[in-house]
Amino acid sequence: MRYSNAGEIIVMTIVWAVVLLVIDNTFNQPAEQAQPAQPQAQMEFPRPQVALVVRHVGCSDQYKEVERALQTLPWLGNIQVQRGESLAQAEGVPQKVVPMPEGVEAVRPEQPEELCTVRVLAAVQSIEQADFMEITRTLRDIGIVPTTLAFGGIPRFALQAKVSDLSCDTCVQAAKDAFTPLPVSASYYFSTSNKPPTETDVFRVSKLTTFKWLDNKSVNPQDNTVTAHVLQNHTARVGEMIRALEGAGLFPLSIRIVIEKA
Numbered sequence: 267m268r269y270s271n272a273g274e275i276i277v278m279t280i281v282w283a284v285v286l287l288v289i290d291n292t293f294n295q296p297a298e299q300a301q302p303a304q305p306q307a308q309m310e311f312p313r314p315q316v317a318l319v320v321r322h323v324g325c326s327d328q329y330k331e332v333e334r335a336l337q338t339l340p341w342l343g344n345i346q347v348q349r350g351e352s353l354a355q356a357e358g359v360p361q362k363v364v365p366m367p368e369g370v371e372a373v374r375p376e377q378p379e380e381l382c383t384v385r386v387l388a389a390v391q392s393i394e395q396a397d398f399m400e401i402t403r404t405l406r407d408i409g410i411v412p413t414t415l416a417f418g419g420i421p422r423f424a425l426q427a428k429v430s431d432l433s434c435d436t437c438v439q440a441a442k443d444a445f446t447p448l449p450v451s452a453s454y455y456f457s458t459s460n461k462p463p464t465e466t467d468v469f470r471v472s473k474l475t476t477f478k479w480l481d482n483k484s485v486n487p488q489d490n491t492v493t494a495h496v497l498q499n500h501t502a503r504v505g506e507m508i509r510a511l512e513g514a515g516l517f518p519l520s521i522r523i524v525i526e527k528a
Contacts, residue, residue, distance in 0.1 A: 310501045311418040311419035313389065313419045314389065314417070314419040315387055315390060315418065316386075316388045316390060316415070316417050317386070317387055317415075317417075317501075318386040318401075318412045319383065319385055319412060319414035320383070320384045320385075320386065321383050322382050322383075323382065324383055324384045325381055329349060331410075332347070332386065332405065333345055333386070335407070335410075336404070338404065339400055340392070341390060342389070342390065343389045344389040345386065345387075346387045347384060348386075390419070393523050393525065396522060396523050397520045397521065397522055398425075398504045398508070399508070399519065399520050399521050400520075401415065402415070402508060412505065414503070416503050416504060416505070417501065417502050418500065418502065421498055421499055422498050422526040423496055423502075423525055424493050424494060424526055425494045425496065425502055425522070426491050426492070426493045426523075427493070427511055427518040427521045428490060428491055428518065428521075429490050429492060429516045429517065429518055429519060430490065430517070430519060431490060432490045432492075432516075433487060437516070440516065441492045441514065441516055442483065444510040444511055444514040445483045447478075449474070449475055476503075476510070479496055480497070481496060483495065507521065
């Protein structure tokens with residue numbers, strides 16, 4: 267039997283050291299290199315704006331009633347109304363493309379626009395005066411309930427709902443439970459979407475829930491307020507908040523914007 271001499275042992279030691287260093291460098295990268303930080307969400311609106319989707323009004327003059335009704339609210343301005351592409355072309359009206367946030371009836375040029383759906387984008391001129399229940403009441407007065415009501419364009423804000431009474435024993439818990447994320451039904455999702463459902467879409471929708479924009483919530487029974495704190499740089503689906511509170515029997519008297527520190 268032959269034993270390795272000192273020179274061979276030194277060479278083998280160096281070779282194994284190099285191999286181990288390569289393995290360590292390959293599989294044990296620093297955390298910031300192996301898992302880069304996710305980019306922060308970008309605001310979908312460049313400035314404070316309200317987005318609405320209203321169905322079944324674009325094929326008649328009722329869409330003009332929607333615009334006139336919103337114009338009565340002094341804190342709204344620069345209202346843009348987009349109707350179905352086919353109707354606009356039939357009347358020779360130039361199609362006005364309005365940028366909409368994700369999940370709020372975004373324009374899809376490759377898909378045929380639904381004829382009677384109206385999309386509205388309105389600037390919020392006064393944050394202090396803004397009250398989303400005024401939009402809801404104003405449209406309900408003319409028999410309109412928007413499919414989607416959303417607001418965004420502020421880095422950090424909350425939506426504060428004023429209700430009539432939170433003094434009962436179960437009211438506070440009911441207010442908190444109202445903001446529990448629920449599955450988005452396929453029928454609701456596709457009623458606000460322009461493309462027909464595919465098997466993949468149905469599977470994806472089955473995983474969607476409400477209140478994706480919600481950071482946390484708080485309830486103040488002394489002030490009778492329920493506050494939804496919105497994730498930074500996100501668009502809030504105000505319609506979800508209204509439906510959730512009404513479903514809990516807590517009908518909001520007002521829903522206002524509260525600016526928060528970033």
